[in-house]
Amino acid sequence: MRRELQRLAAAAVLDFSKNYFELFELPVGFALDAKRLAEGYRTLQTATHPDRFAVAADHEKRWSLQASTQVNEAYRTLKDPLARAKYLLALHTGDPGTTSETSKDGAFLMEQMELRETLAEAQTSPNPQAAVARVLTQLAEQSVALDKELEGLFATPSPANLETAREVVRKLQFMDKCRRDAEALESAIDGRY
Helix, strand or coil: CHHHHHHHHHHHHCCCCCCHHHHCCCCCCCCCCHHHHHHHHHHHHHHHCHHHHCCCCHHHHHHHHHHHHHHHHHHHHHHCHHHHHHHHHHHHHCCCCCCCCCCCCHHHHHHHHHHHHHHHHHCCCCCHHHHHHHHHHHHHHHHHHHHHHHHHHHHCCCHHHHHHHHHHHHHHHHHHHHHHHHHHHHHHHHHHC
8 A cells, every 4th residue: 555655646746748847846947946956856856766666566667767767867957057958949949959050150169269279288388277277267157158148038938039049059069068178188187297
């Protein structure tokens, strides 16, 4: 009887037809209450974790694994600003459409090329850690500004705002790749010293 009540409670908590925001009972938008997201994640993970269904029937174990996987994917998506923005584009337009397109902002692309050159030159500079730190700081500052822009764009998701948001997401993708490259370089430099 107790297992049946646990199963019913878990099923009531998780509805696979809900979008990720609904799953965590959050408003659909780029601005996010990280504390509420974390609390919702813990609640759902507790209710759906496969360990709770270790002695359950096979179909309940499969459901638990599927539910836990969806909860984890939803949490990772909403926690990461770039993934959250892509998800919002998909919710509003049916397709994030950002993977094969490049930014149309020439000034931004030039700035990204300069950051890449700085990273390349950092390897042979007298103080490579400082050069990489400058790039990471600049990327972080740009990300904060673009995140703020996305908050406004997704607050009123008109077709024009969604197209602008798509361009901002393209920029964030460039910056995310550059950040990962800078962090890898930073790790390699730290390993040398």
